[in-house]
Amino acid sequence: MHFKLMSVVIAFLSVKLSLAHSGFHFGWSGSHGRNGGISFGLSPQFYQFSCPQANDIVMSVLERTIAKDMRMAASLLRLHFHDCFVQGCDASILLDDSATIVSEKNSGPNKNSVRGFEVIDKIKSKLEEVCPHTVSCADIVALAARGSTVLSGGPNWELPLGRRDSRRASLSGSNKNIPPPNATIENLLTFFKRQGLDEVDLVALSGAHTIGVARCATFKQRLYNQNGNNQPDENLEKSFYFGLKTMCPKSGGDNFISPLDFGSPRMFDNTYFKLILRGKGLLNSDEVLLTGSVEKTHQLVKKYAQDEGLFFEQFALSMIKMGNLRPLTGFNGEVRKNCRGVN
Ligand code: HEM
Numbered sequence: 001m002h003f004k005l006m007s008v009v010i011a012f013l014s015v016k017l018s019l020a021h022s023g024f025h026f027g028w029s030g031s032h033g034r035n036g037g038i039s040f041g042l043s044p045q046f047y048q049f050s051c052p053q054a055n056d057i058v059m060s061v062l063e064r065t066i067a068k069d070m071r072m073a074a075s076l077l078r079l080h081f082h083d084c085f086v087q088g089c090d091a092s093i094l095l096d097d098s099a100t101i102v103s104e105k106n107s108g109p110n111k112n113s114v115r116g117f118e119v120i121d122k123i124k125s126k127l128e129e130v131c132p133h134t135v136s137c138a139d140i141v142a143l144a145a146r147g148s149t150v151l152s153g154g155p156n157w158e159l160p161l162g163r164r165d166s167r168r169a170s171l172s173g174s175n176k177n178i179p180p181p182n183a184t185i186e187n188l189l190t191f192f193k194r195q196g197l198d199e200v201d202l203v204a205l206s207g208a209h210t211i212g213v214a215r216c217a218t219f220k221q222r223l224y225n226q227n228g229n230n231q232p233d234e235n236l237e238k239s240f241y242f243g244l245k246t247m248c249p250k251s252g253g254d255n256f257i258s259p260l261d262f263g264s265p266r267m268f269d270n271t272y273f274k275l276i277l278r279g280k281g282l283l284n285s286d287e288v289l290l291t292g293s294v295e296k297t298h299q300l301v302k303k304y305a306q307d308e309g310l311f312f313e314q315f316a317l318s319m320i321k322m323g324n325l326r327p328l329t330g331f332n333g334e335v336r337k338n339c340r341g342v343n
């Protein structure tokens with residue numbers, strides 16, 4: 001028994017060494033492997049030898065970009081979410097339309113909404129200069145999401161790496177799997193559970209709305225016709241509601257934007273949860289974490305509003321969990337040369 005295990009370990013180590021130069025990495029992973037065996041898993045040390053500067057390069061591009069456009073931190077954090085919920089974290093969202101690809105960029109949740117593709121391109125071209133054909137676009141998106149969180153004042157975490165890039169996109173998957181802003185709490189939980197994420201992940205990850213903005217089109221229903229009766233959402237605090245109406249008229253103005261956390265729109269903190277407690281969450285999907293019929297999410301909103309440390313800790317854990325959704329590893333997928341198209 002022990003001998004058998006030992007020889008498997010040795011075989012595994014020698015494969016790892018012989019492929020290290022080509023950017024391959026075979027890691028132990030209890031959670032991905034069947035029966036706790038050897039599998040192609042993600043690991044924080046994945047680029048330790050093949051591209052040790054990877055994170056520094058990502059961070060230097062982010063620092064310069066975010067200094068000019070604070071919102072970009074939010075946009076990059078969201079990009080990772082919209083990537084991971086469709087076929088897993090495989091950079092499918094970055095693929096442009098082509099002869100073989102129907103881009104996810106034109107889905108309902110993404111069109112006129114997701115941003116950050118040029119920043120990913122810039123990071124990729126720097127990485128191709130320093131470590132050619134090594135760092136995947138899916139890992140760049142994950143690194144950019146973490147870096148954006150840190151640069152906005154949020155938590156840091158050890159980020160598992162080694163995702164490979166898909167050769168296909170799914171427009172229908174993007175339309176089906178990303179939750180809409182007018183979702184009920186039951187809808188939200190259904191979308192998250194489909195990905196293997198639970199109530200705790202839903203509330204913690206929604207806390208990403210501590211930074212960034214939303215277009216009038218995404219919360220207009222709450223202001224003018226919440227339940228098909230031409231009345232506003234009764235959970236909206238009155239002065240907040242009147243303010244929003246000036247930013248978001250009943251007809252037109254769909255692209256006017258409002259901060260998701262108007263208390264501290266550029267700062268990654270727990271103000272988002274404090275605002276929800278006062279009826280000042282911007283999206284229906286934000287407010288229903290408190291007002292929906294699920295006691296557990298209600299309690300979590302209160303806890304995170306009281307304890308920023310607890311929110312940060314759980315946000316990091318849930319980001320790792322989301323970042324581990326169905327990655328392509330080993331011989332699956334590829335490392336794209338250009339994030340916008342397959343090799
Ligand atoms: C729980 C379900 C969620 C819903 C219904 C939702 C919905 C939305 C909507 C409608 C917007 C505004 C889009 C627009 O105006 O075009 C938005 C923005 C944003 N979302 Fe979410 N979201 C959810 C979860 C998440 C998660 C899990 C993350 C990341 C971990 C995230 C991060 C963001 C960020 C940072 C922004 C601001 C983006 C920017 O300013 O460019 N969201 N979200």
Ligand SMILES: *[C@@H]1O[C@H](CO)[C@@H](O)[C@H](O)[C@H]1NC(C)=O
Pocket residue numbers: 180182183184226
């Ligand atoms: C959410 O908005 C969509 C599109 O406007 C609409 O078809 C749907 O009925 C709305 N859902 C709820 C629960 O209000």
